[in-house]
Amino acid sequence: xxxxxxxxxxxFRKEGQNVTLSCEQNLNHxxxxxYRQDPGQGxxxxxxxxxxxxxxxxxxAEGYSVSREKKESFPLTVTSAQKNPTAFYLCASGQAxxxxxxxxxxxxxxxx
Amino acid sequence: GENVEQHPSTLSVQEGDSAVIKCTYSDSASxxxxxxxxxxxxxxxxIIDIRSNVGEKKDQRIAVTLNKTAKHFSLHxxxxxxxxxxxxxCAASKRNNRLAFGKGNQVVVIP
Numbered sequence: 001x002x003x004x005x006x007x008x009x010x011x012f013r014k015e016g017q018n019v020t021l022s023c024e025q026n027l028n029h030x031x032x033x034x035y036r037q038d039p040g041q042g043x044x045x046x047x048x049x050x051x052x053x054x055x056x057x058x059x060x061a062e063g064y065s066v067s068r069e070k071k072e073s074f075p076l077t078v079t080s081a082q083k084n085p086t087a088f089y090l091c092a093s094g095q096a097x098x099x100x101x102x103x104x105x106x107x108x109x110x111x112x
Numbered sequence: 113g114e115n116v117e118q119h120p121s122t123l124s125v126q127e128g129d130s131a132v133i134k135c136t137y138s139d140s141a142s143x144x145x146x147x148x149x150x151x152x153x154x155x156x157x158x159i160i161d162i163r164s165n166v167g168e169k170k171d172q173r174i175a176v177t178l179n180k181t182a183k184h185f186s187l188h189x190x191x192x193x194x195x196x197x198x199x200x201x202c203a204a205s206k207r208n209n210r211l212a213f214g215k216g217n218q219v220v221v222i223p
Contacts, residue, residue, distance in 0.1 A: 033210075042116075042201060042215040043156070058210070090155065099144040099205040103155040 003027040004104035006091050011109045013078065013085060021076045021107045023091030030096035032074035036060060037088040037106075046089075049074055050096065078109060086111050114139040116204050118214035126222050131189040133217045135202035138183070142204040145185045146211070147176060150199045159200075160187070192221045 004025045013019045023032065031050050035043040045058030049068040063082025068074055074093075078085045088108050092101040115138040125131045135145075146161035162169045162176045162185065169176050178185040189196055199218050203211040 040215070042213040044213075045210060048210065097207075099207070099209070099211065100146065100158065100161065101211060102158065103148075105155050 006104040006107050012112050014112050016080045018079050023074045025093045029093035031094045033092040034076045035090045114204050114212035116212045116214040118217050122218045124220045125192050133187045135214050136184045137204040141206050144205045146203050147187045148201045194221050197221045
């Protein structure tokens with residue numbers, strides 16, 4: 001999982017602002033995922049993508065958007081419609097047809 | 113969808129003792145069960161996984177057992193050490209499907 005990077009490590013969002021979290025992988029994985037983690041909670045799936053130019057909503061997609069224009073990149077935008085964005089955001093990737101997922105180091109998003 | 117529950121939420125053990133964390137799942141079609149370890153502020157790291165055609169798997173001090181009939185699987189850590197202190201997440205998945213995660217167990221190893 002050292003081949004998955006996320007940036008920035010910390011991100012501050014102002015009211016009404018859209019922010020974009022970066023996720024890049026050099027593992028040649030087809031599938032990529034975004035999770036949100038709140039204190040004392042498990043990992044909740046926001047969006048996932050099994051192949052370039054295609055993605056599906058997870059369990060908590062409202063207020064978020066993604067794109068998958070390149071195999072190695074899966075950026076997540078937290079829009080102003082997400083009213084409670086403060087959380088730890090984790091990106092993961094895995095081989096197509098394989099359930100195993102490997103996580104990036106995470107981005108902690110805070111609201112000013 | 114799949115529902116995964118973990119018990120207990122917090123587990124304290126004396127260094128050198130064993131720790132056991134149990135997860136239950138709801139979908140009998142699930143066939144892949146990984147365990148992740150997450151240290152404070154870090155990424156979850158895969159420590160062991162098991163597929164439904166196997167009842168037990170070991171890797172040094174950790175092992176996972178699966179009971180498909182009862183739909184539960186457990187993580188066993190023997191000879192616990194302070195560096196085993198972390199949050200452990202279990203998950204379940206059907207082939208080519210998403211992982212459903214439990215809420216995590218906080219394991220505290222007391223020196």
